[in-house]
Amino acid sequence: MKALLGILALVLLFACNPDQVNPNQPNQATDRIAGSVLHIYTPASIFSSYGGAYSRLDFCPGGHFVNFSEVSLQVEGGPYDYNTGQYVSEVDIASANQYTGTWKIEEAQGQSYLVLYYRDGSTAVYELNLVMGGSWQRGKTEFAMEWNKGQCR
Numbered sequence: 001m002k003a004l005l006g007i008l009a010l011v012l013l014f015a016c017n018p019d020q021v022n023p024n025q026p027n028q029a030t031d032r033i034a035g036s037v038l039h040i041y042t043p044a045s046i047f048s049s050y051g052g053a054y055s056r057l058d059f060c061p062g063g064h065f066v067n068f069s070e071v072s073l074q075v076e077g078g079p080y081d082y083n084t085g086q087y088v089s090e091v092d093i094a095s096a097n098q099y100t101g102t103w104k105i106e107e108a109q110g111q112s113y114l115v116l117y118y119r120d121g122s123t124a125v126y127e128l129n130l131v132m133g134g135s136w137q138r139g140k141t142e143f144a145m146e147w148n149k150g151q152c153r
Helices: 002-014 026-033 128-133
Strands: 036-044 049-061 064-081 084-107 111-118 123-127 136-138 141-146
Touching: 002 049, 026 111, 026 128, 064 111, 111 128, 123 128, 128 136, 128 141
Parallel strands: none
Antiparallel strands: 036 049, 036 141, 049 064, 064 084, 084 111, 111 123, 136 141
């Protein structure tokens, strides 16, 4: 989990703002997104448990994407050791999945959006101006684009 946090911190630090791309020009944005990566991280903590969810979406030319997602949680419990300041036992839980789908830029009510269509029928929608800005946040979830670093360029 600490490695994921470190990776995300670096990506957020170096996420660049592609000033040369106008988000109002869908063809320019499509060319910029294809071959790039979207990192998504949501931290989670409750009482003595912590973890989070991380997704890496590789945007392929031709409108396909591959989404690798990982969720991990560390739960501490049992008797509390006042000498060490820690719980005596802990459990680590982790899960990883890979999803695929298609992506495209769509317009609605004068606004452009990056829309992801997953094979299971679900969708995800992001405002194109936020995507092209390089990084943004929704609640506790952080998003960062890594330009031209996708595995399917």
